[in-house]
Amino acid sequence: MLVSSTSACLRRAASSSARANASRSLATAAADLGFESSTVDGIKMATKDIAGPITTLSFVIKAGSRYATVPGVAHALQRFAYQNTPKRSGLRLTRETELLGGSLTSELTRDSIILTARFLKDDLPYFFEALSDVFAQPTLARHELAEIVGPLLKLDAKLADADATFVASEGINSAAYRKGLGLPLYAQATDAISIDTVRAYKDAVYTKSNLAIVASGADISTLSDLVSSYLETAPAGTASSTPASTFYGGELRIPTTAGNLLSFGYASDVSPTFNVLASVLGGASSIKWSYGASLLSTTAGKAYAKVTPYNGSSLLTITATGSPAEITSAGAAAVDALQTVAAGVSPEILKKGIAGAKFDALYALEGPAGLASVGKTLLASGSVPAASSIVSEIESVTAESVKSLAEKILSEKIAAVAVGKVSELPYADELGLKA
């Protein structure tokens, strides 16, 4: 008797869950990165149900600094994460997280605001509810801006100013893009951010169409149920539009005591050639205490190349560090390396470059920031990135295209930034570049 009633119960549960599933779009099968994806209530979701005791849950929101209506407002909104909501105070959320064991982080990039919770698998409902609450109905009280968030904004800006690498990257972005991606990441002292601007920005960007939920260690049906129970009432809104990024270029010289750095960058539409060229130039060693074998690691001085992938644009930067004298020689060596590439790329070097670029591109989807990258792609393209297509795109890069990109960087106007003792650092035209 008992058995039959239990099985009837199970049948009921199964049929109701089947009905619930019918109202959703069908979850796609696990792709090659191991993510299953689905759309529930207009919210894009992707999850990797890996074995293990820890779940990582990320809310990736299309609300980064490039969408800021007032410079710095995205930074303020990011720092408002995990403050008071009508359901619980910020203090309660912090203490309860400590009691359950877990960590809550928020991160701001040019493309997104990312709210991440890491916790023990069993606590998924609690943390899902907490993140939904933070996303859907933050109180955004005026006194929180004055007492908590405001000082944090100042602290972030101060710390960033003391980091020469960050100052250089801000400079490169501002010279390269001016607006949009060129807006400063953090609120500056000159930005007057009022609570009304933060509230207006929140209303515009914290919407279901701007949200991607990405998790590892959770299964898709549980997540779907949680979305229906906690995010159904969140505003649907419209997705923030991402205007095409124009590359301008130009030279900035920023005097600071934070350190010396010379950086130049070139950007254009997203292309795997950028990744391969960065990998060919290299500069960073993948093994400790060794120099590596890429072009930049075998030249004098310390310089490295890097690609920053934004939605709609790839930015390649070459950065030289050290004392002003070292930077001058490393900068010249970097231009030499570019000229070597522009003269022609041998098949071995191309092969090495492609292998490095493949690893970097795939590791970006796997490593600590992996969920954020997956969420960003999910929002931009509507589907989870496929490792196979990333690999085939990078493998299709030819020696000719890498060569012509290097030629472009040498002949066209680029973005250049000198940070530190600017009187002793070279100008771009002294190195034979146009800025």
Add this chain to the structure above:
Amino acid sequence: MTGSYLRTYFLAKYITSNAPALAKLITPLQGFLIETNGYRKMGLRYDDLIAEENPIVQKAINRLPPKEYYDRVFRIRRAHQLSLMHQLLPKEEYLKPEEDVRYLTPYILEVEAEMKEREYFDTMAVVTK
């Protein structure tokens, strides 16, 4: 000080909502008390009289919207000046009953609730099941 102020506040609230007969009895006294107290004759609101020399009220005052804060300072300075000159405002400038708004009390209650919550979390005991 704030504690006793809040106790009076809650007692008054309790009486008005739960003991209508008692409220009916006491309410006429209210006008008499305010009249004898005389703060409205100096252009003050009731919330201006709350002792501010403690962290809770200090924090609450800091949370006032800028306009409210300015007006509060204005009223208090005007009252000081009147007191110095042993004068009252002209009769038509007395504070009207509808202007006597509890503008500070909600902030005090908010700050106090926050402090209570912090104390609760700082002294909690974890019970294992």
